[in-house]
Amino acid sequence: MKLLVVGSVAFDAIETPFGKTDKILGGAATYIGIAASILGTDTSIVSVVGGDFPQEDLDMLTNRGVNVDGVEIIKEGKTFFWSGKYHNDLNTRDTLATEVNVLAEFNPKVPAHAENAEILLLGNLHPAVQLSVLEKMAKRPQLVILDTMNFWMDTAMDILGQMISKTDVITINDEEARQLSGEYSLIKAAEKIRNMGPRFVIIKKGEHGALLFHDKKIFAVPALPLEEVFDPTGAGDTFAGGFAAHLATTGVISFENMKTALIVGSAMASFTVEKFGTERLEEVSQDDLKKRIGEFRQLTAFETEIYK
Amino acid sequence: MKLLVVGSVAFDAIETPFGKTDKILGGAATYIGIAASILGTDTSIVSVVGGDFPQEDLDMLTNRGVNVDGVEIIKEGKTFFWSGKYHNDLNTRDTLATEVNVLAEFNPKVPAHAENAEILLLGNLHPAVQLSVLEKMAKRPQLVILDTMNFWMDTAMDILGQMISKTDVITINDEEARQLSGEYSLIKAAEKIRNMGPRFVIIKKGEHGALLFHDKKIFAVPALPLEEVFDPTGAGDTFAGGFAAHLATTGVISFENMKTALIVGSAMASFTVEKFGTERLEEVSQDDLKKRIGEFRQLTAFETEIYK
Numbered sequence: 001m002k003l004l005v006v007g008s009v010a011f012d013a014i015e016t017p018f019g020k021t022d023k024i025l026g027g028a029a030t031y032i033g034i035a036a037s038i039l040g041t042d043t044s045i046v047s048v049v050g051g052d053f054p055q056e057d058l059d060m061l062t063n064r065g066v067n068v069d070g071v072e073i074i075k076e077g078k079t080f081f082w083s084g085k086y087h088n089d090l091n092t093r094d095t096l097a098t099e100v101n102v103l104a105e106f107n108p109k110v111p112a113h114a115e116n117a118e119i120l121l122l123g124n125l126h127p128a129v130q131l132s133v134l135e136k137m138a139k140r141p142q143l144v145i146l147d148t149m150n151f152w153m154d155t156a157m158d159i160l161g162q163m164i165s166k167t168d169v170i171t172i173n174d175e176e177a178r179q180l181s182g183e184y185s186l187i188k189a190a191e192k193i194r195n196m197g198p199r200f201v202i203i204k205k206g207e208h209g210a211l212l213f214h215d216k217k218i219f220a221v222p223a224l225p226l227e228e229v230f231d232p233t234g235a236g237d238t239f240a241g242g243f244a245a246h247l248a249t250t251g252v253i254s255f256e257n258m259k260t261a262l263i264v265g266s267a268m269a270s271f272t273v274e275k276f277g278t279e280r281l282e283e284v285s286q287d288d289l290k291k292r293i294g295e296f297r298q299l300t301a302f303e304t305e306i307y308k
Numbered sequence: 309m310k311l312l313v314v315g316s317v318a319f320d321a322i323e324t325p326f327g328k329t330d331k332i333l334g335g336a337a338t339y340i341g342i343a344a345s346i347l348g349t350d351t352s353i354v355s356v357v358g359g360d361f362p363q364e365d366l367d368m369l370t371n372r373g374v375n376v377d378g379v380e381i382i383k384e385g386k387t388f389f390w391s392g393k394y395h396n397d398l399n400t401r402d403t404l405a406t407e408v409n410v411l412a413e414f415n416p417k418v419p420a421h422a423e424n425a426e427i428l429l430l431g432n433l434h435p436a437v438q439l440s441v442l443e444k445m446a447k448r449p450q451l452v453i454l455d456t457m458n459f460w461m462d463t464a465m466d467i468l469g470q471m472i473s474k475t476d477v478i479t480i481n482d483e484e485a486r487q488l489s490g491e492y493s494l495i496k497a498a499e500k501i502r503n504m505g506p507r508f509v510i511i512k513k514g515e516h517g518a519l520l521f522h523d524k525k526i527f528a529v530p531a532l533p534l535e536e537v538f539d540p541t542g543a544g545d546t547f548a549g550g551f552a553a554h555l556a557t558t559g560v561i562s563f564e565n566m567k568t569a570l571i572v573g574s575a576m577a578s579f580t581v582e583k584f585g586t587e588r589l590e591e592v593s594q595d596d597l598k599k600r601i602g603e604f605r606q607l608t609a610f611e612t613e614i615y616k
Contacts, residue, residue: 089492184397187535208516211533220607222528225519227495250614259610293615299528300608302567306558307601 001142002042003248004114005032006133007123007237008103009047009057009071010080013096014276016231017088024277025057026082028123028147031234034281035241035268037064038289039249044114046070046133050077050102060282069111077102090229091206110136118142118251121244122167123237124149127160134166143253145169146198147240150176165197169258171240173204186211187218200258202243204236212262214255221262224270224295231276235269238281242268267292309450310350311556312422313340314441315431315545316411317355317365317379318388321404322584324539325396332585333365334390336431336455339542342589343549343576345372346597347557352422354378354441358385358410368590377419385410398537399514418444426450426559429552430475431545432457435468442474451561453477454506455548458484473505477566479548481512494519495526508566510551512544520570522563529570532578532603539584543577546589550576575600 012026029045036043044067049058053073061068083097106129115138122130124147134144146167152160153176164170170193178184181192190201190213201213207229209222242265247253250260267289274280320334337353344351352375357366359381366376391405414437423446430438432455442452454475460468461484472478478501486492489500498509498521509521515537517530550573555561558568575597582588 185534185536187533205516208513209528209530218533218607219610220517220530220533221610222517222530225495225526225528226493228493256611260612260614263610263612264615290615293612297612299526300610302527302529302571302608303564304568304571304601304605306568307572307598 001118001248001251002044002114002116003036003119003121003244004044004046004110004117004141005029005036005121005123005241005244006046006108006130007032007125008080009045009049009053010082012233012277013081013083014231014233015085016090017086018230019276021276023081026233026277027080028237030061030278031237031272031281032121032123032241032244033061033066034064034278035238036245036248037061037066038268038284038286039242039245039264040065041245041248043067043245043248044070044111044117046108046110046114048072048074048102048106050079051075053079067111067113070109070114072109074102084233086232090232108133108136119145119244119248121145121147121240123147123240127152127156127163131159131163131166143168143247145171145240145244147171147236148176150179153179161196164193167198169200169202170198171202171204171236171243173206173236177201177203187213200255202262204239206232210239210262210266212255212258214258217255219255219259219262221266221296222299223266224292224299226270226273229273232273233277234272234281238272239265239269241265263293263296264289267296309426309556309559310352310422310424311344311427311429311552312352312354312418312425312449313337313344313429313431313549313552314354314416314438315340315429315433316388317353317357317361318390320541320585321389321391322539322541323393324398325394326538327584329584331389334541334585335388336545338369338586339545339580339589340429340431340549340552341369341374342372342586343546344553344556345369345374346576346592346594347553347572348373349553349556351375351553352378352419352425354416354418354422356380356382356410356414358387359383361387375419375421378417378422380417382410392541394540398540416441416444427453427552427556429453429455429548431455431548435460435464435471439467439471439474451476451555453479453548453552455479455544456484458487461487469504472501475506477508477510478506479510479512479544479551481514481544485509485511495521508563510570512547514540518547518570518574520563520566522566525563527563527567527570529574529604530607531574532600532607534578534581537581540581541585542580542589546580547573547577549573571601571604572597575604
């Protein structure tokens, strides 16, 4: 299946307890695109950048087999920029600067070759922009995956609600799931969110892994415990990218296959946090990925034959 | 193998967002004993209660096959009492009252029939008391399991350090592991704690499950997501009890078997939190337990054949 990704392609400047970066390549669609390219998924990106965006970064994606024809370049504009500083626990951060720039007027253009993509992954953006992409598809994709955040719940809940109602899979963190549903219990939260539209709800819990809810079924994946998390930026996007790419590459949309997709996404995200930005993810081969998925099997496998 | 449990047998008064209790049966050894009895483990308890402790509560344990000959009754004394109120998220609580009573002068007496127990589970108590029990054993048990908490790290770290150095398995929560080791990363924390003595480190993460560390190996178990956690009191003790009981009943002490033991402990703890105090755990049959262990298999099983 073809995967169409809509999301930011951007600059980040990141500070963690371990160091800081200048402006480096970032953006949800960037991480998603790189993740998908590891599986060789047929992937196209729709985004917008300014005249200040380096051609070599676009070339990097192209060379990985990611189609960037849908990345509009506004010569007279500037690329979206985010700067943040992580606290010592790396679970919380302060935003130091957000320069929306060309993303403020983002009017996504879906290239003809991507209009019939079977899987549409809507990265975290204004829900009105996300909705507009769905309307521009030649036909409704088989699977619409939505990533969003509390900022849109606070500022654009009405239109976010419309977007959610047209979504198949929503990925959201635990606090956002509680805010969106008004329920503390994640089971109850997921049920309320499923009643808003999505058949599948993925709740991300950072260092504690993730949960997938569908009907009355639940699947839990732990995060791989890492000696050191160096930079969490992009982990959630990488996770979504690996998830969507596995589904697209295998062409099977089912709860069972989504379990595997969650492992793939978690394994990919565990690479992203090992270095700043996209640096580590860009190095990952399919063999590296297989090895890490093997570590997830080791981490979670147990024997309970005597209790059957 | 025989299991010897040393820990409190006590009264609790609990308030949660869902209701409150009068003085009810509590104590680490109580939860551990009930959990072990579900597996039919050969279990003895060493503890102390006051003259106010109901004979029927001791009879309940006896009727379940738990030997309470080592529970000293100090007629003129009062039983340990704890009262607490849980916050809305059920992850934090305020202690309203702690009356140490007979536990202040607790001088554990190990009955002759239990002196050669192969597995010794030291529930959360003053580390000097825990150490004294170890010294009273006829021979060093094959496995010493230690539960402790931050209170002893703050007030009796020297003697706690001695106790930890003689321990095989330590169970501790994530914040305590960080305090004990001075490391934020749980991998690094576990490594430092293993260097203090224990070959096996279990880090409990409440609603996020638990991690088992041994050499360079890690096993992760999620907590079963529950619609509603009613009362978390005793969950950690039940978890330790199920863990130790599985090892004792199967008679195999290995990393592989500890994985299964962690699942058993987690499954048992998931019952405890469903009602106040020991009420739910007392109802659980072996069939209930098997069914719940099956739910853990469902929750965590995934297929990654194509990534081998």
